[in-house]
Amino acid sequence: MTKNMAPEELSTSRTFAQVNEILDKHERNPRSLIPILQEIQDAYRYLPTEILAYVATVLGISPARVYGVTTFYSQFSTQPKGKYVIQVCDGTACHVRGSNPLIEAVEKRLGLSEDNRTTDDLLFTLETVSCLGACGLAPVVVINETVYGEVSVDRMTEILAELQSGEE
Template sequence: MLNQEEMEKLDGILISNDYNKTAIITIMQDIQKEYRYLPEEALSYIAEKLKISEAKVYSVATFYENFSLEPKGKHVVKICDGTACHVRKSIPILNEFRNELGLSEVKITTDDMSFTVETVSCLGACGLAPVCTVNDVVYPAMTPEKARNLIKQLKEEMTDEN
């Protein structure tokens, strides 16, 4: 159940999009930016407010690969496994991220919700292969050692924030 503050956040997103049904993708992007995923309650709320079916909202949410119905960590690490990255050894980099964070193919988010590690088919930065992103910031020419250092740096930044 959404609390008053969450409803006000969602209302703000809807207002900024003029309650326009045709802006459903933009609305969902804004919600995902806020929560790092699409909470079920938020999707039900916007369906009601936009006067469209929940089925329609869910069909959009599940059609586009960039939308997530599962909570993600504060830092979303995407490792490219497209052809250029794969032949330049992206799998050892993926394995290093997983090992450093205690994750696996099945468990993609840390228990403290700090990190999510995913693979993607292509990040569109083939000339920089192997490449990964953290919250959409590109890290080119990755190696397992650079992956280890990046995780260490991100953990230190989170410690400094607290």
């Protein structure tokens, strides 16, 4: 599967129907563009451009504007993200406490690099973030909604192994 394609289960009529539910929930009000995009991203795990074009159509605003908002905020992605988004904090405190070896460990285990942040099977995406506001727990890693504190390279490898085995 190429990286530009959404994983099969994402691109179903069910998710598309959800887009309409989301739009209706916000009364198709262009002022709610950001919450609408957030919810759609939750459904698709990213914002496919064709869905953005559809959102623009429904809200009666230009596709260029919708795309502009999407690219302005780093929370939005127009590229498919992995099922597990691994955020490694690289803020000052975490950096000092060894976030770099964590990043390297993730890259090594998942075969990722600086330019290639999502695994080919769309299971994992690696992101570095600037500060998660939990410096007392440095180095911090957040995977989807779960926070892991004082993560060592061994612990990181363990977490990844658990997630991987859970998927098999």
